[in-house]
Amino acid sequence: MRSAHRVETVRTAERTLMARLPEGALMQRAAAGLAAACADVLPRRVYGSRVVLLTGSGDNGGDTLYAGARLARRGAGVTAVLLAPDRTHPDALRALLRAGGTTTTAHSATTPTALARADLVLDGIVGIGGRGGLRPDAAHLADLLADSPATVVAVDLPSGVEPDTGEVRGAAVRADLTVTFGTHKPGLLVDPAREYAGSVRLIDIGLAETLPPTPALESLQHADVAALLPRPTGESDKYRRGVVGVAAGSTRYPGAAVLAVAGALRGGAGAVRYVGAATEAVLARYPETLVSNTGPKKAGRVQAWVAGPGAGDDPTPVAEALASDVPVLLDADGLRLADRDTVRTREAPTLMTPHAGEAAALLGVSREEVEAARLTAVRDLARAYDATVLLKGSTTLIATPDPDTPVRVNPTGTPWLATAGSGDVLSGLAGSLLAAGLPPLDAASTAAYLHGLAGRYAADGAPTGAHDVAEAIPAAWRDITRTVPYHP
Ligand SMILES: NC(=O)C1=CN([C@@H]2O[C@H](COP(=O)(O)OP(=O)(O)OC[C@H]3O[C@@H](n4cnc5c(N)ncnc54)[C@H](OP(=O)(O)O)[C@@H]3O)[C@@H](O)[C@H]2O)[C@@H](O)CC1
Numbered sequence: 001m002r003s004a005h006r007v008e009t010v011r012t013a014e015r016t017l018m019a020r021l022p023e024g025a026l027m028q029r030a031a032a033g034l035a036a037a038c039a040d041v042l043p044r045r046v047y048g049s050r051v052v053l054l055t056g057s058g059d060n061g062g063d064t065l066y067a068g069a070r071l072a073r074r075g076a077g078v079t080a081v082l083l084a085p086d087r088t089h090p091d092a093l094r095a096l097l098r099a100g101g102t103t104t105t106a107h108s109a110t111t112p113t114a115l116a117r118a119d120l121v122l123d124g125i126v127g128i129g130g131r132g133g134l135r136p137d138a139a140h141l142a143d144l145l146a147d148s149p150a151t152v153v154a155v156d157l158p159s160g161v162e163p164d165t166g167e168v169r170g171a172a173v174r175a176d177l178t179v180t181f182g183t184h185k186p187g188l189l190v191d192p193a194r195e196y197a198g199s200v201r202l203i204d205i206g207l208a209e210t211l212p213p214t215p216a217l218e219s220l221q222h223a224d225v226a227a228l229l230p231r232p233t234g235e236s237d238k239y240r241r242g243v244v245g246v247a248a249g250s251t252r253y254p255g256a257a258v259l260a261v262a263g264a265l266r267g268g269a270g271a272v273r274y275v276g277a278a279t280e281a282v283l284a285r286y287p288e289t290l291v292s293n294t295g296p297k298k299a300g301r302v303q304a305w306v307a308g309p310g311a312g313d314d315p316t317p318v319a320e321a322l323a324s325d326v327p328v329l330l331d332a333d334g335l336r337l338a339d340r341d342t343v344r345t346r347e348a349p350t351l352m353t354p355h356a357g358e359a360a361a362l363l364g365v366s367r368e369e370v371e372a373a374r375l376t377a378v379r380d381l382a383r384a385y386d387a388t389v390l391l392k393g394s395t396t397l398i399a400t401p402d403p404d405t406p407v408r409v410n411p412t413g414t415p416w417l418a419t420a421g422s423g424d425v426l427s428g429l430a431g432s433l434l435a436a437g438l439p440p441l442d443a444a445s446t447a448a449y450l451h452g453l454a455g456r457y458a459a460d461g462a463p464t465g466a467h468d469v470a471e472a473i474p475a476a477w478r479d480i481t482r483t484v485p486y487h488p
Protein backbone atom coordinates (compact mmCIF):
# COMPACT_ATOMS: atom_id res chain seq x y z
CA MET A 1 0.00 0.00 0.00
CA ARG A 2 1.30 3.42 -0.87
CA SER A 3 0.06 6.12 1.50
CA ALA A 4 -0.02 9.91 1.66
CA HIS A 5 -0.38 12.19 4.67
CA ARG A 6 -1.54 15.78 4.94
CA VAL A 7 0.87 18.60 5.81
CA GLU A 8 -0.44 19.04 9.35
CA THR A 9 0.12 15.34 10.07
CA VAL A 10 3.62 15.45 8.57
CA ARG A 11 4.49 18.47 10.71
CA THR A 12 3.38 16.76 13.93
CA ALA A 13 5.28 13.56 13.08
CA GLU A 14 8.34 15.60 12.14
CA ARG A 15 8.33 17.46 15.48
CA THR A 16 8.15 14.22 17.46
CA LEU A 17 10.92 12.62 15.43
CA MET A 18 13.15 15.70 15.53
CA ALA A 19 12.97 15.75 19.33
CA ARG A 20 14.61 12.30 19.35
CA LEU A 21 17.43 13.13 16.93
CA PRO A 22 20.45 15.44 16.83
CA GLU A 23 19.70 18.86 15.32
CA GLY A 24 19.70 18.90 11.55
CA ALA A 25 19.70 15.10 11.22
CA LEU A 26 16.41 14.95 9.29
CA MET A 27 17.50 17.56 6.78
CA GLN A 28 20.76 15.65 6.23
CA ARG A 29 18.84 12.42 5.61
CA ALA A 30 16.61 14.26 3.11
CA ALA A 31 19.57 15.92 1.37
CA ALA A 32 21.53 12.65 1.12
CA GLY A 33 18.56 10.88 -0.51
CA LEU A 34 17.95 13.83 -2.79
CA ALA A 35 21.58 14.04 -3.95
CA ALA A 36 21.63 10.29 -4.67
CA ALA A 37 18.41 10.55 -6.72
CA CYS A 38 19.88 13.49 -8.65
CA ALA A 39 23.03 11.53 -9.45
CA ASP A 40 20.81 8.74 -10.81
CA VAL A 41 18.92 11.00 -13.23
CA LEU A 42 21.85 13.02 -14.49
CA PRO A 43 22.34 12.08 -18.13
CA ARG A 44 26.12 11.75 -17.62
CA ARG A 45 28.27 11.42 -14.50
CA VAL A 46 28.06 14.00 -11.70
CA TYR A 47 31.60 15.29 -12.30
CA GLY A 48 31.46 18.16 -14.79
CA SER A 49 27.66 18.42 -14.92
CA ARG A 50 25.90 21.79 -14.58
CA VAL A 51 23.38 22.01 -11.76
CA VAL A 52 21.12 24.93 -10.84
CA LEU A 53 19.34 25.12 -7.48
CA LEU A 54 16.15 27.22 -7.30
CA THR A 55 16.28 28.12 -3.63
CA GLY A 56 13.49 29.53 -1.47
CA SER A 57 13.98 30.81 2.05
CA GLY A 58 12.48 27.85 3.91
CA ASP A 59 13.73 24.38 4.75
CA ASN A 60 12.83 23.20 1.25
CA GLY A 61 15.56 25.53 0.06
CA GLY A 62 17.79 24.15 2.85
CA ASP A 63 17.42 20.56 1.60
CA THR A 64 18.22 21.76 -1.89
CA LEU A 65 21.39 23.63 -0.88
CA TYR A 66 22.72 20.69 1.15
CA ALA A 67 22.05 18.32 -1.77
CA GLY A 68 23.75 20.83 -4.09
CA ALA A 69 26.76 20.85 -1.76
CA ARG A 70 26.99 17.05 -2.02
CA LEU A 71 26.88 17.25 -5.83
CA ALA A 72 29.47 20.05 -5.85
CA ARG A 73 31.81 17.89 -3.74
CA ARG A 74 31.51 15.24 -6.45
CA GLY A 75 32.63 17.71 -9.10
CA ALA A 76 29.37 19.23 -10.39
CA GLY A 77 29.29 22.95 -11.17
CA VAL A 78 26.51 24.17 -8.89
CA THR A 79 24.79 27.58 -8.91
CA ALA A 80 22.06 28.49 -6.43
CA VAL A 81 19.46 31.04 -7.54
CA LEU A 82 18.41 32.63 -4.25
CA LEU A 83 14.87 34.02 -4.01
CA ALA A 84 15.55 35.82 -0.72
CA PRO A 85 19.34 36.09 -0.29
CA ASP A 86 19.14 37.53 3.24
CA ARG A 87 16.73 34.85 4.47
CA THR A 88 18.27 31.75 2.91
CA HIS A 89 18.96 28.79 5.26
CA PRO A 90 22.34 30.00 6.59
CA ASP A 91 24.05 26.69 7.41
CA ALA A 92 22.99 25.10 4.14
CA LEU A 93 24.20 28.11 2.16
CA ARG A 94 27.59 27.97 3.93
CA ALA A 95 27.83 24.27 3.10
CA LEU A 96 27.24 24.97 -0.59
CA LEU A 97 29.78 27.81 -0.73
CA ARG A 98 32.37 25.69 1.11
CA ALA A 99 31.87 22.93 -1.45
CA GLY A 100 32.63 25.38 -4.27
CA GLY A 101 29.07 26.35 -5.30
CA THR A 102 28.15 29.87 -6.36
CA THR A 103 25.01 32.01 -5.96
CA THR A 104 22.93 34.40 -8.01
CA THR A 105 19.44 35.92 -7.71
CA ALA A 106 16.11 35.38 -9.47
CA HIS A 107 16.30 38.55 -11.54
CA SER A 108 20.04 38.45 -12.32
CA ALA A 109 20.83 38.76 -16.03
CA THR A 110 22.74 35.46 -15.88
CA THR A 111 19.86 33.37 -14.49
CA PRO A 112 18.05 32.64 -17.80
CA THR A 113 21.34 31.49 -19.38
CA ALA A 114 22.23 29.35 -16.38
CA LEU A 115 18.83 27.63 -16.62
CA ALA A 116 19.09 27.21 -20.38
CA ARG A 117 22.53 25.57 -20.10
CA ALA A 118 21.86 23.41 -17.03
CA ASP A 119 21.86 19.61 -17.16
CA LEU A 120 19.83 19.44 -13.97
CA VAL A 121 17.64 21.91 -12.05
CA LEU A 122 16.48 21.30 -8.49
CA ASP A 123 13.25 23.01 -7.54
CA GLY A 124 13.63 24.02 -3.90
CA ILE A 125 11.40 27.09 -4.05
CA VAL A 126 8.74 25.80 -1.64
CA GLY A 127 7.74 22.43 -0.24
CA ILE A 128 5.02 21.71 2.29
CA GLY A 129 5.26 25.31 3.55
CA GLY A 130 3.95 26.73 0.25
CA ARG A 131 0.44 28.16 0.24
CA GLY A 132 -1.63 29.74 -2.53
CA GLY A 133 -0.27 30.33 -5.99
CA LEU A 134 3.45 31.06 -6.38
CA ARG A 135 4.45 34.65 -5.63
CA PRO A 136 5.67 36.73 -8.62
CA ASP A 137 9.44 36.10 -8.16
CA ALA A 138 8.89 32.38 -7.78
CA ALA A 139 6.43 32.28 -10.69
CA HIS A 140 9.05 34.07 -12.83
CA LEU A 141 11.53 31.27 -12.10
CA ALA A 142 8.93 28.58 -12.86
CA ASP A 143 8.28 30.29 -16.22
CA LEU A 144 12.00 30.46 -17.06
CA LEU A 145 12.36 26.82 -16.11
CA ALA A 146 9.55 25.78 -18.46
CA ASP A 147 11.80 26.82 -21.38
CA SER A 148 14.90 24.98 -20.11
CA PRO A 149 15.87 21.62 -21.60
CA ALA A 150 17.32 20.53 -18.22
CA THR A 151 16.05 17.55 -16.24
CA VAL A 152 13.96 18.96 -13.39
CA VAL A 153 13.89 17.39 -9.94
CA ALA A 154 11.28 18.80 -7.55
CA VAL A 155 12.28 18.73 -3.91
CA ASP A 156 9.50 17.22 -1.76
CA LEU A 157 6.81 18.70 -4.07
CA PRO A 158 6.73 20.65 -7.33
CA SER A 159 6.55 24.28 -6.17
CA GLY A 160 3.15 25.83 -6.83
CA VAL A 161 0.97 22.76 -6.26
CA GLU A 162 -1.26 22.50 -3.22
CA PRO A 163 0.21 19.70 -1.08
CA ASP A 164 -3.06 18.57 0.52
CA THR A 165 -5.50 18.76 -2.38
CA GLY A 166 -3.57 18.43 -5.63
CA GLU A 167 -4.94 21.74 -6.88
CA VAL A 168 -2.74 23.98 -9.02
CA ARG A 169 -3.51 27.70 -8.95
CA GLY A 170 -1.40 29.57 -11.46
CA ALA A 171 2.26 28.95 -12.23
CA ALA A 172 3.86 25.75 -10.96
CA VAL A 173 7.04 23.82 -11.65
CA ARG A 174 6.77 20.83 -13.97
CA ALA A 175 9.21 18.16 -12.82
CA ASP A 176 10.57 15.00 -14.40
CA LEU A 177 11.08 13.52 -10.96
CA THR A 178 9.85 14.49 -7.51
CA VAL A 179 11.91 13.32 -4.56
CA THR A 180 9.63 13.39 -1.54
CA PHE A 181 10.54 12.84 2.11
CA GLY A 182 9.05 10.60 4.77
CA THR A 183 5.66 9.98 3.14
CA HIS A 184 3.82 10.92 -0.04
CA LYS A 185 1.74 14.09 0.07
CA PRO A 186 -1.83 13.85 -1.32
CA GLY A 187 -1.02 16.29 -4.15
CA LEU A 188 1.59 13.87 -5.51
CA LEU A 189 -1.09 11.25 -6.15
CA VAL A 190 -4.01 13.39 -7.36
CA ASP A 191 -4.40 15.31 -10.63
CA PRO A 192 -3.83 17.99 -11.70
CA ALA A 193 -0.78 18.24 -9.34
CA ARG A 194 0.26 14.64 -9.97
CA GLU A 195 1.01 15.48 -13.58
CA TYR A 196 3.41 18.22 -12.46
CA ALA A 197 5.32 15.78 -10.25
CA GLY A 198 6.58 13.42 -12.96
CA SER A 199 7.72 10.16 -11.41
CA VAL A 200 7.89 10.17 -7.64
CA ARG A 201 10.61 8.72 -5.43
CA LEU A 202 10.05 8.41 -1.68
CA ILE A 203 13.07 8.87 0.59
CA ASP A 204 12.88 7.13 3.95
CA ILE A 205 13.92 9.61 6.65
CA GLY A 206 12.54 7.54 9.53
CA LEU A 207 9.22 9.40 9.67
CA ALA A 208 7.18 6.18 9.56
CA GLU A 209 7.90 5.70 13.30
CA THR A 210 5.99 8.82 14.22
CA LEU A 211 3.30 9.02 11.52
CA PRO A 212 -0.23 7.89 12.48
CA PRO A 213 -1.25 4.49 11.05
CA THR A 214 -4.18 5.92 9.07
CA PRO A 215 -3.15 8.08 6.12
CA ALA A 216 -5.30 10.66 4.29
CA LEU A 217 -4.93 8.82 1.00
CA GLU A 218 -3.89 5.34 0.02
CA SER A 219 -3.14 3.65 -3.22
CA LEU A 220 -3.48 -0.12 -3.59
CA GLN A 221 -0.59 -2.09 -5.07
CA HIS A 222 -0.62 -5.56 -6.66
CA ALA A 223 -0.34 -7.45 -3.37
CA ASP A 224 -3.18 -5.48 -1.75
CA VAL A 225 -5.49 -6.17 -4.68
CA ALA A 226 -4.51 -9.84 -4.77
CA ALA A 227 -5.51 -10.16 -1.10
CA LEU A 228 -8.92 -8.57 -1.79
CA LEU A 229 -9.96 -10.43 -4.94
CA PRO A 230 -12.58 -13.13 -4.28
CA ARG A 231 -11.42 -16.75 -4.59
CA PRO A 232 -13.77 -19.62 -5.22
CA THR A 233 -13.32 -22.55 -2.84
CA GLY A 234 -14.22 -26.22 -3.16
CA GLU A 235 -17.60 -25.38 -1.59
CA SER A 236 -18.46 -22.68 -4.12
CA ASP A 237 -21.33 -22.96 -6.52
CA LYS A 238 -22.59 -20.16 -8.72
CA TYR A 239 -25.06 -18.87 -6.10
CA ARG A 240 -22.51 -18.90 -3.30
CA ARG A 241 -20.11 -16.93 -5.48
CA GLY A 242 -22.85 -14.31 -5.82
CA VAL A 243 -25.27 -13.31 -8.55
CA VAL A 244 -24.97 -9.78 -9.88
CA GLY A 245 -28.04 -8.12 -11.36
CA VAL A 246 -27.54 -5.68 -14.21
CA ALA A 247 -30.41 -3.25 -14.88
CA ALA A 248 -29.00 -1.38 -17.84
CA GLY A 249 -29.35 -0.64 -21.55
CA SER A 250 -32.41 0.39 -23.51
CA THR A 251 -33.64 -0.09 -27.05
CA ARG A 252 -31.67 3.07 -27.86
CA TYR A 253 -28.51 2.01 -26.01
CA PRO A 254 -28.30 -1.80 -26.04
CA GLY A 255 -24.50 -1.65 -26.15
CA ALA A 256 -24.25 -0.29 -22.61
CA ALA A 257 -26.01 -3.43 -21.35
CA VAL A 258 -23.68 -5.72 -23.30
CA LEU A 259 -20.59 -3.94 -21.96
CA ALA A 260 -21.82 -3.88 -18.35
CA VAL A 261 -22.52 -7.62 -18.61
CA ALA A 262 -19.09 -8.13 -20.18
CA GLY A 263 -17.49 -6.49 -17.13
CA ALA A 264 -19.79 -8.32 -14.69
CA LEU A 265 -18.92 -11.75 -16.13
CA ARG A 266 -15.26 -11.12 -15.35
CA GLY A 267 -15.63 -9.79 -11.82
CA GLY A 268 -15.90 -12.93 -9.73
CA ALA A 269 -19.68 -13.29 -9.31
CA GLY A 270 -20.99 -16.78 -10.10
CA ALA A 271 -23.72 -15.56 -12.46
CA VAL A 272 -25.02 -12.42 -14.11
CA ARG A 273 -28.74 -11.69 -14.22
CA TYR A 274 -29.76 -9.11 -16.81
CA VAL A 275 -33.01 -7.14 -16.74
CA GLY A 276 -33.90 -4.54 -19.35
CA ALA A 277 -34.77 -3.94 -22.98
CA ALA A 278 -31.54 -5.30 -24.46
CA THR A 279 -31.96 -9.02 -23.72
CA GLU A 280 -31.47 -10.02 -27.35
CA ALA A 281 -28.22 -8.12 -27.72
CA VAL A 282 -26.95 -9.45 -24.38
CA LEU A 283 -27.83 -13.08 -25.16
CA ALA A 284 -26.35 -12.87 -28.64
CA ARG A 285 -22.99 -11.92 -27.15
CA TYR A 286 -23.14 -13.70 -23.78
CA PRO A 287 -25.46 -16.72 -23.82
CA GLU A 288 -24.44 -17.57 -20.23
CA THR A 289 -26.41 -14.54 -18.92
CA LEU A 290 -29.65 -15.14 -17.01
CA VAL A 291 -32.18 -12.74 -18.52
CA SER A 292 -35.60 -11.51 -17.60
CA ASN A 293 -37.80 -8.80 -18.99
CA THR A 294 -39.28 -7.85 -15.64
CA GLY A 295 -37.84 -5.03 -13.54
CA PRO A 296 -35.34 -5.64 -10.72
CA LYS A 297 -38.17 -6.13 -8.19
CA LYS A 298 -39.44 -9.36 -9.77
CA ALA A 299 -36.21 -10.56 -11.33
CA GLY A 300 -35.21 -13.04 -8.64
CA ARG A 301 -32.53 -13.01 -6.02
CA VAL A 302 -29.23 -11.20 -6.61
CA GLN A 303 -26.48 -10.17 -4.19
CA ALA A 304 -25.92 -6.76 -5.80
CA TRP A 305 -27.45 -4.56 -8.51
CA VAL A 306 -25.79 -2.44 -11.14
CA ALA A 307 -28.31 0.18 -12.25
CA GLY A 308 -28.14 2.84 -14.88
CA PRO A 309 -25.68 2.38 -17.78
CA GLY A 310 -27.53 3.32 -20.98
CA ALA A 311 -30.83 3.07 -19.10
CA GLY A 312 -32.48 6.12 -20.70
CA ASP A 313 -35.14 8.07 -18.82
CA ASP A 314 -37.25 5.43 -17.06
CA PRO A 315 -36.72 5.89 -13.31
CA THR A 316 -38.52 2.67 -12.32
CA PRO A 317 -35.70 0.09 -12.64
CA VAL A 318 -33.34 2.36 -10.67
CA ALA A 319 -35.96 2.92 -7.97
CA GLU A 320 -36.65 -0.84 -7.79
CA ALA A 321 -32.96 -1.63 -7.44
CA LEU A 322 -32.62 0.98 -4.69
CA ALA A 323 -35.63 -0.49 -2.91
CA SER A 324 -33.81 -3.83 -2.60
CA ASP A 325 -31.84 -4.83 0.48
CA VAL A 326 -28.60 -5.57 -1.42
CA PRO A 327 -25.71 -3.27 -2.44
CA VAL A 328 -26.49 -1.10 -5.47
CA LEU A 329 -24.05 0.45 -7.90
CA LEU A 330 -25.39 3.56 -9.64
CA ASP A 331 -23.76 4.69 -12.86
CA ALA A 332 -24.55 6.97 -15.81
CA ASP A 333 -28.36 7.53 -16.13
CA GLY A 334 -28.77 5.78 -12.79
CA LEU A 335 -26.96 8.65 -11.08
CA ARG A 336 -29.35 11.18 -12.54
CA LEU A 337 -32.47 9.09 -11.92
CA ALA A 338 -31.71 8.13 -8.31
CA ASP A 339 -33.51 9.99 -5.56
CA ARG A 340 -30.97 11.39 -3.11
CA ASP A 341 -33.05 10.81 0.03
CA THR A 342 -33.71 7.22 -1.02
CA VAL A 343 -29.96 6.66 -1.41
CA ARG A 344 -29.24 8.34 1.93
CA THR A 345 -31.77 6.28 3.84
CA ARG A 346 -30.99 2.85 2.37
CA GLU A 347 -29.75 0.24 4.82
CA ALA A 348 -27.63 -1.62 2.27
CA PRO A 349 -24.61 0.17 0.79
CA THR A 350 -24.71 2.25 -2.39
CA LEU A 351 -21.73 2.80 -4.67
CA MET A 352 -21.86 5.67 -7.15
CA THR A 353 -19.46 5.84 -10.10
CA PRO A 354 -19.68 9.27 -11.78
CA HIS A 355 -17.19 10.90 -14.13
CA ALA A 356 -16.38 14.57 -13.52
CA GLY A 357 -19.34 15.86 -15.57
CA GLU A 358 -21.84 13.65 -13.73
CA ALA A 359 -20.32 14.54 -10.36
CA ALA A 360 -20.57 18.23 -11.27
CA ALA A 361 -24.27 17.87 -12.13
CA LEU A 362 -24.98 16.11 -8.82
CA LEU A 363 -23.04 18.71 -6.81
CA GLY A 364 -24.46 21.71 -8.73
CA VAL A 365 -20.98 22.98 -9.72
CA SER A 366 -19.11 23.14 -13.02
CA ARG A 367 -17.13 20.26 -14.47
CA GLU A 368 -13.99 22.44 -14.32
CA GLU A 369 -14.45 22.88 -10.58
CA VAL A 370 -14.63 19.13 -10.06
CA GLU A 371 -11.56 18.53 -12.21
CA ALA A 372 -9.56 21.22 -10.42
CA ALA A 373 -10.39 19.89 -6.95
CA ARG A 374 -11.13 16.18 -7.38
CA LEU A 375 -10.41 15.24 -3.79
CA THR A 376 -12.84 17.80 -2.43
CA ALA A 377 -15.50 16.79 -4.98
CA VAL A 378 -15.37 13.06 -4.23
CA ARG A 379 -15.56 13.67 -0.48
CA ASP A 380 -18.44 16.16 -0.85
CA LEU A 381 -20.43 13.75 -2.99
CA ALA A 382 -19.87 10.82 -0.63
CA ARG A 383 -21.10 12.95 2.26
CA ALA A 384 -24.09 14.37 0.34
CA TYR A 385 -25.37 10.89 -0.61
CA ASP A 386 -24.03 8.99 2.40
CA ALA A 387 -22.62 6.57 -0.16
CA THR A 388 -19.27 5.34 -1.43
CA VAL A 389 -18.25 7.34 -4.51
CA LEU A 390 -15.81 6.39 -7.24
CA LEU A 391 -14.92 9.51 -9.23
CA LYS A 392 -13.61 8.41 -12.62
CA GLY A 393 -10.96 10.30 -14.51
CA SER A 394 -7.26 10.77 -14.99
CA THR A 395 -6.79 9.80 -11.36
CA THR A 396 -9.76 7.77 -10.20
CA LEU A 397 -10.58 8.43 -6.53
CA ILE A 398 -12.79 6.44 -4.19
CA ALA A 399 -14.21 7.96 -0.99
CA THR A 400 -16.61 6.78 1.69
CA PRO A 401 -18.78 9.15 3.73
CA ASP A 402 -16.53 8.60 6.77
CA PRO A 403 -13.97 11.45 6.81
CA ASP A 404 -11.49 9.29 8.74
CA THR A 405 -11.37 6.52 6.14
CA PRO A 406 -8.51 7.14 3.69
CA VAL A 407 -9.55 8.08 0.16
CA ARG A 408 -8.19 5.52 -2.30
CA VAL A 409 -6.37 6.61 -5.46
CA ASN A 410 -6.17 4.21 -8.35
CA PRO A 411 -2.64 3.95 -9.72
CA THR A 412 -3.30 1.87 -12.85
CA GLY A 413 -5.27 4.21 -15.12
CA THR A 414 -4.30 4.98 -18.67
CA PRO A 415 -5.53 7.82 -20.91
CA TRP A 416 -6.58 5.15 -23.45
CA LEU A 417 -9.42 4.24 -21.06
CA ALA A 418 -11.19 7.47 -21.99
CA THR A 419 -13.18 5.61 -24.62
CA ALA A 420 -16.93 5.10 -25.12
CA GLY A 421 -18.35 2.27 -23.03
CA SER A 422 -15.30 1.92 -20.79
CA GLY A 423 -17.36 3.13 -17.80
CA ASP A 424 -20.05 0.50 -18.52
CA VAL A 425 -17.42 -2.25 -18.26
CA LEU A 426 -16.18 -0.77 -14.97
CA SER A 427 -19.68 -0.64 -13.50
CA GLY A 428 -20.33 -4.31 -14.32
CA LEU A 429 -16.95 -5.31 -12.92
CA ALA A 430 -17.40 -3.38 -9.67
CA GLY A 431 -20.98 -4.66 -9.30
CA SER A 432 -19.76 -8.21 -9.72
CA LEU A 433 -17.20 -7.70 -6.93
CA LEU A 434 -19.96 -6.26 -4.73
CA ALA A 435 -22.05 -9.37 -5.39
CA ALA A 436 -19.06 -11.54 -4.53
CA GLY A 437 -19.13 -9.93 -1.09
CA LEU A 438 -16.54 -7.15 -1.16
CA PRO A 439 -17.43 -3.99 0.79
CA PRO A 440 -18.06 -1.00 -1.53
CA LEU A 441 -14.68 0.69 -0.95
CA ASP A 442 -12.80 -2.54 -1.73
CA ALA A 443 -15.08 -3.48 -4.63
CA ALA A 444 -14.65 -0.05 -6.21
CA SER A 445 -10.89 0.25 -5.74
CA THR A 446 -10.24 -3.34 -6.81
CA ALA A 447 -12.41 -2.87 -9.90
CA ALA A 448 -10.65 0.39 -10.80
CA TYR A 449 -7.27 -1.29 -10.43
CA LEU A 450 -8.23 -4.30 -12.60
CA HIS A 451 -9.95 -2.09 -15.16
CA GLY A 452 -6.93 0.23 -15.43
CA LEU A 453 -4.55 -2.66 -15.84
CA ALA A 454 -6.85 -4.31 -18.39
CA GLY A 455 -6.97 -0.97 -20.22
CA ARG A 456 -3.17 -0.94 -20.43
CA TYR A 457 -3.08 -4.51 -21.72
CA ALA A 458 -5.83 -3.84 -24.25
CA ALA A 459 -4.29 -0.60 -25.47
CA ASP A 460 -0.63 -1.62 -25.43
CA GLY A 461 0.21 1.86 -26.72
CA ALA A 462 -2.58 2.15 -29.30
CA PRO A 463 -6.27 3.11 -29.27
CA THR A 464 -8.58 0.43 -27.92
CA GLY A 465 -12.33 -0.17 -27.45
CA ALA A 466 -14.28 -0.88 -24.27
CA HIS A 467 -14.90 -4.40 -25.46
CA ASP A 468 -11.18 -5.11 -25.63
CA VAL A 469 -10.80 -3.75 -22.11
CA ALA A 470 -13.42 -6.21 -20.84
CA GLU A 471 -11.66 -9.07 -22.61
CA ALA A 472 -8.32 -8.12 -21.05
CA ILE A 473 -9.67 -8.30 -17.48
CA PRO A 474 -8.79 -11.99 -16.96
CA ALA A 475 -5.18 -11.31 -18.00
CA ALA A 476 -5.01 -8.42 -15.52
CA TRP A 477 -6.50 -10.67 -12.81
CA ARG A 478 -3.92 -13.38 -13.50
CA ASP A 479 -1.10 -10.86 -13.44
CA ILE A 480 -2.23 -9.58 -10.03
CA THR A 481 -2.71 -13.00 -8.44
CA ARG A 482 0.25 -14.78 -10.01
CA THR A 483 2.66 -13.63 -7.32
CA VAL A 484 0.38 -14.63 -4.46
CA PRO A 485 0.63 -18.18 -3.11
CA TYR A 486 -2.48 -20.38 -2.83
CA HIS A 487 -4.54 -18.32 -5.28
CA PRO A 488 -6.57 -20.71 -7.44
N1 LIG B 1 8.57 17.52 7.21
C1 LIG B 1 9.70 16.85 7.36
O1 LIG B 1 9.73 15.85 8.01
C2 LIG B 1 10.92 17.37 6.74
C3 LIG B 1 10.89 18.50 5.95
N2 LIG B 1 11.95 18.89 5.26
C4 LIG B 1 11.82 19.97 4.29
O2 LIG B 1 11.23 21.11 4.84
C5 LIG B 1 10.23 21.60 3.96
C6 LIG B 1 9.29 22.48 4.68
O3 LIG B 1 10.05 23.59 5.08
P1 LIG B 1 9.36 24.92 5.61
O4 LIG B 1 8.42 24.61 6.66
O5 LIG B 1 10.47 25.83 5.98
O6 LIG B 1 8.54 25.43 4.38
P2 LIG B 1 8.96 25.57 2.81
O7 LIG B 1 8.28 24.52 2.07
O8 LIG B 1 10.41 25.72 2.65
O9 LIG B 1 8.22 26.93 2.42
C7 LIG B 1 8.37 28.07 3.24
C8 LIG B 1 9.01 29.17 2.46
O10 LIG B 1 8.28 29.39 1.27
C9 LIG B 1 7.81 30.71 1.21
N3 LIG B 1 6.49 30.66 0.59
C10 LIG B 1 5.32 30.23 1.09
N4 LIG B 1 4.36 30.26 0.17
C11 LIG B 1 4.92 30.74 -0.96
C12 LIG B 1 4.43 31.01 -2.25
N5 LIG B 1 3.14 30.81 -2.58
N6 LIG B 1 5.28 31.50 -3.18
C13 LIG B 1 6.58 31.70 -2.86
N7 LIG B 1 7.09 31.46 -1.64
C14 LIG B 1 6.28 31.00 -0.70
C15 LIG B 1 7.84 31.21 2.63
O11 LIG B 1 8.06 32.59 2.63
P3 LIG B 1 7.56 33.52 3.84
O12 LIG B 1 6.09 33.28 3.97
O13 LIG B 1 8.33 33.10 5.03
O14 LIG B 1 7.89 34.89 3.36
C16 LIG B 1 9.00 30.43 3.20
O15 LIG B 1 10.20 31.08 2.90
C17 LIG B 1 9.67 20.33 3.38
O16 LIG B 1 8.93 20.53 2.21
C18 LIG B 1 10.95 19.54 3.12
O17 LIG B 1 11.56 19.95 1.92
C19 LIG B 1 13.21 18.16 5.27
O18 LIG B 1 14.25 19.03 5.53
C20 LIG B 1 13.31 17.03 6.26
C21 LIG B 1 12.18 16.63 7.00
Ligand SMILES: [K+]
Pocket residue numbers: 060123124125126127154155156157158159
Ligand atom coordinates in the same frame (compact mmCIF):
# COMPACT_ATOMS: atom_id res chain seq x y z
K1 LIG C 1 9.83 22.22 -4.20
